[in-house]
Amino acid sequence: MSRLAGQVALITGGGSGLGLAILRRFVAEGARIGVLERDAGRVEALNTEFPDAVVAVAGDVRSYDDNLRAVEAVLDRFDRLDCFIGNAAIWDHGASLVDRSGEDLDKGFDELFAINVKGYLLGAKAAAPALIASEGSIIFTLSNSAFYPGGGGPLYTASKHAGVGLVRQLAYELAPKVRVNAVAPSGMASDLRGAAALGQQDQKIMDSRSPDAIRAILPLQFFPEPDDFVGPYVMLASRQDNRTLSGVMINADCGLGIRGIRHVAGGMQL
Numbered sequence: 001m002s003r004l005a006g007q008v009a010l011i012t013g014g015g016s017g018l019g020l021a022i023l024r025r026f027v028a029e030g031a032r033i034g035v036l037e038r039d040a041g042r043v044e045a046l047n048t049e050f051p052d053a054v055v056a057v058a059g060d061v062r063s064y065d066d067n068l069r070a071v072e073a074v075l076d077r078f079d080r081l082d083c084f085i086g087n088a089a090i091w092d093h094g095a096s097l098v099d100r101s102g103e104d105l106d107k108g109f110d111e112l113f114a115i116n117v118k119g120y121l122l123g124a125k126a127a128a129p130a131l132i133a134s135e136g137s138i139i140f141t142l143s144n145s146a147f148y149p150g151g152g153g154p155l156y157t158a159s160k161h162a163g164v165g166l167v168r169q170l171a172y173e174l175a176p177k178v179r180v181n182a183v184a185p186s187g188m189a190s191d192l193r194g195a196a197a198l199g200q201q202d203q204k205i206m207d208s209r210s211p212d213a214i215r216a217i218l219p220l221q222f223f224p225e226p227d228d229f230v231g232p233y234v235m236l237a238s239r240q241d242n243r244t245l246s247g248v249m250i251n252a253d254c255g256l257g258i259r260g261i262r263h264v265a266g267g268m269q270l
């Protein structure tokens with residue numbers, strides 16, 4: 001496996017779940033990886049497990065300085081950057097317009113949009129000079145919630161829809177030098193947490209959903225692991241396999257887009 005031989009990628013939220021699965025596969029494909037991750041224990045674990053192939057930096061995607069530090073760490077160690085993967089995000093556990101107070105929605109919006117949208121924008125900004133120099137690419141992790149309601153509440157769904165706008169605008173602005181695309185997964189087993197402003201910082205996504213319920217609504221009828229989503233990232237990042245895609249959102253949603261989210265009692269039994 002060497003589809004990414006010689007390439008260098010920077011992943012936000014690479015310490016857990018999907019980001020960690022992407023990291024492991026990219027390393028197996030010959031890439032070297034930078035990580036920006038807010039959990040210091042995960043940062044240490046990555047630097048210990050991959051002393052040569054990974055440089056992980058502790059920081060918050062909401063901070064432009066932290067994004068710049070991560071890019072600088074990658075350039076110092078590996079001397080180039082081919083791919084920026086905006087991936088760190090939080091969920092809202094389906095916090096609804098009707099059930100939540102105005103204050104909750106106000107503060108929850110600020111937190112979710114700062115991480116899920118501003119984090120991608122500031123990461124792209126910090127990485128852009130190096131990506132333009134290498135004629136590389138950007139990949140954002142979106143979600144079925146970038147296209148359909150019912151995979152979260154209005155805060156999460158709107159933040160992932162906003163990611164579609166970022167992909168299209170940045171693909172337009174950064175052409176012809178940088179390809180900008182996204183992968184939009186369905187539900188999976190990960191550590192995805194909720195917003196602190198909504199009191200959900202210790203709540204994991206699988207606390208309120210069951211594998212059986214997810215399997216039941218997906219036309220492909222299996223409960224995916226993070227590993228099941230990494231193939232499209234490899235393809236999009238590969239210089240050989242992707243010369244033509246930019247501004248594209250890959251629906252890696254186990255067929256959900258065929259009929260949308262249906263038969264979900266109360267909207268939140270995912």
Ligand SMILES: NC(=O)c1ccc[n+]([C@@H]2O[C@H](COP(=O)([O-])OP(=O)(O)OC[C@H]3O[C@@H](n4cnc5c(N)ncnc54)[C@H](O)[C@@H]3O)[C@@H](O)[C@H]2O)c1
Pocket residue numbers: 012013014015016017018019036037038039042059060061062087088089090115141142143144184185186187188189190191192193205
């Ligand atoms: N889990 C799902 O069901 C699901 C479904 C569709 C899309 N996604 C998307 O997948 C992506 C990855 O999420 P995951 O499910 O692997 O969750 P995860 O919580 O397992 O991994 C996310 C990582 O990002 C880090 N992080 C969170 N906020 C951060 C911040 N402000 N600054 C720096 N790092 C931060 C966390 O510490 C964690 O290590 C997200 O964009 C999420 O929206 C997840």
